[in-house]
Amino acid sequence: MLTAEREILVEDVLDSIFRGFVGIIPYDRIGCAFLSSGGTRMMSYWARSNMGPMAINKGYSRPLLGSSLREVFRTGEPRILNDLERYLAEHPTSKATQRIVAEGGRSSLTCPLFVDGRPLGVLFFTSHQTNVYRDIHQAVFQQIAGQVAILINKSKLFQELVERNQFLLRQAEQLREVANRDALTGVLNRRAFLLALEQHLQASAATGKTLGLVMADIDHFKNVNDTYGHAAGDKALRGFTDRIGALLRPGDYLGRYGGEEFLLLISDISAADLPAIVERFRAAIADEPFDLGEVRRSLTVSFGVAVVSEGGMRAEEVIATADRALYEAKEAGRNRSVIAIATG
Known part of the structure; x- marks a missing residue:
């Protein structure tokens, strides 16, 4: 009845049945339901109808x-109901029949x-007309x-199997994402950021586009930990990444380099535009x-910028290059940025 050179999914088969049974069994609607794994419930899986909007859809x-x-499963034989409205009047609690009649069956x-x-x-198989089905239709279906x-x-x-494989692929992707993220702040970890940097440097060499690498260091961060505790320091780190992350453009990257040091990759940017971008970071x-838990405290950050x-x-x-520029910014009084040209 249905041939294919590839494996086929359930809906492929059922769609073919809906198209191919015309002339074999009369219908305006076909639905398919499967028994649950425990055999205690019927779950609607698929339906196609020419009668209009359906009241029984996938998941019902x-x-x-x-x-x-x-009784249908006990006898193993197809069952004919040639007057669903009458059947519903005799079985008013049948929710499925109520829905099919509402559809026009x-x-x-x-x-x-x-x-x-x-x-x-x-x-x-459902028809919008009464008295459609005959013994011959039962016999035809029993043969096939x-x-x-x-x-x-x-x-x-x-x-x-396909859905299981898709689930495993999603799980693997989620694990990769977790492996690429800093556990505290959620930004890229050092390994993942360096990989992105290498890829962008290669792309920059091929296209000639300028990029900026920004090294940021929270000023006097040790004092925050020593005075207010490490929980406050953690809130400061998360607050920093939240504020900076909100200013990044699509295609830019933020990663934790170590401790209170972070790296930002600003892609496809002109050297002339970099100072204004970094100033927005500083001002933010x-x-x-910052809310550090039991206290609110102002923080500042120093930035070293390498222009590639x-x-x-x-x-x-x-x-x-960015590290040397950051050192100069701290030596000059902190809460500022220094920009340098990276050369090989």
Whole structure:
């Protein structure tokens, strides 16, 4: 009934059934529900309808206990209900029937699916007309039920494998992200930042675009720890990264180099624009006191800036230039920046 050279997902199979059963079994809607792993609930998985908006969609779930579907699984034979409104009047508590009737369904053919004698789920064929289904439709489905069930089960197992693989990929990505982040501040750790710097230096050499490497050091940070404790120092570090991070452009990077020292990579920037950018960083720290827990205290930061405008520079050379500029800023009184040209 359905052939393919690749593995197929459940919705591929069910979409093909919706298209391919025309002329075999009459319907305006087909739905598929699977038994839960414990066999206690029916979970709607898929539906296609030409009747309009659907009231039973993917995820709709009902307990099997007390459901008429238990009899369908017991007999193993398709069930015909040729007047759903009448059936609902006789079974007013049937939530699923209420929803199908609300969609416009007036008759249904419920076909159980078995694999190796085990119930897998159900295909529901629904028509907007009453008295549509006949014994011949039951017989037709019974002839192909085994093939349909095997095909759906195979695609279901393959889809579960795909989804499991996707889950593992997401988990691996999350682990990589955690491994690249500083545990305290959440910014890039030293290893991850240096990798990004190397990549941008290579790109800069190829394109000729200027970039800036900024080394930032919180002034008198040891005094914060000694006076207020390490918890206050941690709040200061997180506050610093929050304020600076809010000013970064897309494509810029912030990383913790060690202790109270941080590196910022400012990509695709002109040397003339760098001083204004670094001044915004400085003012963002100095202009507003930090909440350190039990006290609010003003902090300042010194900045050393290396301008990279020539190709062939290595990361350690650029960092050394920024470090020397930072030393000059501290020697000149702190709470300022010094800019230097990085040369190989």
